[in-house]
Amino acid sequence: MADRTPLVLVLAxxxxxxxxxxxxxxxxxPVRVRTLDDYxxxxxxxxxxxxxxxxxxxxxxxxxxxxxxxxxxxxxxLEVDALGGAPGVDSATFLGPAASDDDRNRWVLARLxxxxxxxxxARYRAVIAVASPGGAVRTFEGACEGRIAEGPRxxxxxxxxxxxxxxxxxxxxxxxxPEVKNQISHRAKALAAxxxxxxxxxxx
Ligand code: ITT
Numbered sequence: 014m015a016d017r018t019p020l021v022l023v024l025a026x027x028x029x030x031x032x033x034x035x036x037x038x039x040x041x042x043p044v045r046v047r048t049l050d051d052y053x054x055x056x057x058x059x060x061x062x063x064x065x066x067x068x069x070x071x072x073x074x075x076x077x078x079x080x081x082x083x084x085x086x087x088x089x090x091l092e093v094d095a096l097g098g099a100p101g102v103d104s105a106t107f108l109g110p111a112a113s114d115d116d117r118n119r120w121v122l123a124r125l126x127x128x129x130x131x132x133x134x135a136r137y138r139a140v141i142a143v144a145s146p147g148g149a150v151r152t153f154e155g156a157c158e159g160r161i162a163e164g165p166r167x168x169x170x171x172x173x174x175x176x177x178x179x180x181x182x183x184x185x186x187x188x189x190x191p192e193v194k195n196q197i198s199h200r201a202k203a204l205a206a207x208x209x210x211x212x213x214x215x216x217x
Contacts, residue, residue, distance in 0.1 A: 019045045020215040025076035025086035030171025038204045043215045055079045065140040066152050073144035081146045089139035091173045118176045133160040137199040141207050155202025
């Protein structure tokens with residue numbers, strides 16, 4: 014019997030931290046992972062929706078159409094209860110394009126300064142969309158509960174990880190090894206939910 018050509022799966026993200034995590038999470042699946050570095054002509058990803066799901070679908074569909082391959086997008090963010098769920102879907106952009114992860118972390122810390130531990134609750138959310146060039150698209154969700162630290166700690170991960178405490182470990186996400194983050198994160202949970210569908214697609 015002839016070998017099947019493995020399913021090519023293009024990661025529809027320009028965020029390197031996300032891409033690194035997704036690659037690790039997909040490592041044992043029968044897919045050949047590609048990134049947008051392999052497709053330099055794919056235009057800027059659309060991100061105009063008001064929900065994680067809308068944005069994830071928009072990015073995955075755009076990349077599936079542009080590449081002719083199955084595409085996987087993640088739209089994610091941090092919801093801080095004391096800020097009414099902000100920055101939420103605007104987590105990457107709410108301070109404008111010139112702001113850094115450190116700037117955004119400082120902004121959140123400043124807003125929560127002096128707030129008691131019990132009021133510092135927050136969660137990461139991720140929606141993963143898988144789109145096929147033929148038009149099929151499915152979404153999968155994951156969340157990870159935590160609370161906002163008093164100050165940044167740790168060097169791992171990306172984005173808000175230095176200020177996001179994972180209560181079960183009493184450490185920030187940036188202090189946990191990548192293998193641990195990849196077991197407990199919002200992204201890991203969304204991808205776990207997507208696994209069966211990816212295996213189905215890979216089997217043709
Ligand atoms: P792409 O759209 O190219 O994938 P992006 O960074 O713009 O990249 P999002 O719009 O989904 O992606 O923004 C998600 C933001 O939420 C991200 O930039 C981080 O600031 C934050 N975020 C999401 N997941 C995170 C994680 O695991 N750890 C820390 N911060 C995270």
